[in-house]
Amino acid sequence: GAGVSQTPSNKVTEKGKYVELRCDPISGHTALYWYRQSLGQGPEFLIYFQGTGAADDSGLPNDRFFAVRPEGSVSTLKIQRTERGDSAVYLCASSLGRTGKSTDTQYFGPGTRLTVL
Amino acid sequence: AQKVTQAQTEISVVEKEDVTLDCVYETRDTTYYLFWYKQPPSGELVFLIRRNSFDEQNEISGRYSWNFQKSTSSFNFTITASQVVDSAVYFCALSERYQLIWGAGTKLIIKP
Numbered sequence: 269g270a271g272v273s274q275t276p277s278n279k280v281t282e283k284g285k286y287v288e289l290r291c292d293p294i295s296g297h298t299a300l301y302w303y304r305q306s307l308g309q310g311p312e313f314l315i316y317f318q319g320t321g322a323a324d325d326s327g328l329p330n331d332r333f334f335a336v337r338p339e340g341s342v343s344t345l346k347i348q349r350t351e352r353g354d355s356a357v358y359l360c361a362s363s364l365g366r367t368g369k370s371t372d373t374q375y376f377g378p379g380t381r382l383t384v385l
Numbered sequence: 386a387q388k389v390t391q392a393q394t395e396i397s398v399v400e401k402e403d404v405t406l407d408c409v410y411e412t413r414d415t416t417y418y419l420f421w422y423k424q425p426p427s428g429e430l431v432f433l434i435r436r437n438s439f440d441e442q443n444e445i446s447g448r449y450s451w452n453f454q455k456s457t458s459s460f461n462f463t464i465t466a467s468q469v470v471d472s473a474v475y476f477c478a479l480s481e482r483y484q485l486i487w488g489a490g491t492k493l494i495i496k497p
Contacts, residue, residue, distance in 0.1 A: 299483075301483075301484070308489070308490075309489055309490070310389075310476050310478070310487030310488055310489055310490055311430070311476075311485070311487050312487075313484035313485065313486075316483040316484060318483075323483055324482065324483045324484065327484065357428065359430065361430075371418045371435075371437070371480055373420070373432055373435050374432070374485065375432060376422075376429060376430035376431075376432075377429070378427070378428060378429045379428055379429070
């Protein structure tokens with residue numbers, strides 16, 4: 269079956285602009301996660317959705333970052349007033365979400381490489 | 386606080402050699418899960434294994450094997466008879482509620 273897909277694969281924007289990153293999870297997966305990965309580091313948790321609701325958004329760095337999942341499937345990560353420090357690869361993952369815990373295996377998409385000039 | 390340490394930043398071996406990647410973790414939870422992922426040059430994280438804290442049996446899958454030792458808080462990964470296609474960055478991760486806590490990764494280079 270299809271895996272997690274993310275669009276766009278690359279996004280170049282100018283400082284101060286608004287960007288949206290999209291994630292389409294594996295069909296049937298109710299849990300969805302966003303991570304951010306900087307060069308040479310492991311992924312950093314941003315937010316977790318169980319269904320339509322954000323169950324844990326403790327990793328969002330500030331109020332410029334926001335994510336939605338209105339119908340419990342596709343999710344969009346939104347970044348306002350982008351800064352050069354936001355440049356990273358943004359990863360999306362999904363899991364079955366049977367237990368509502370991270371014990372379910374998370375399957376990752378290819379990521380969106382965001383570059384803020 | 387939970388933490389995962391992968392002390393080996395980069396390992397380089399010649400094809401067909403065995404190689405072990407180390408992972409040490411810290412947690413106060415009694416129930417937790419550990420994971421290994423592979424990130425090839427293409428960038429996509431590929432799931433390799435998940436192990437819960439109550440199962441200390443070693444796991445073998447083809448050329449891959451994992452050694453989980455609760456007494457030393459380690460979850461090491463061995464590749465036997467390495468191949469060039471094994472070249473990638475390997476991450477160890479620990480579950481904490483709804484998120485994974487990741488190590489910094491070990492870059493593995495397999496030379497032909």
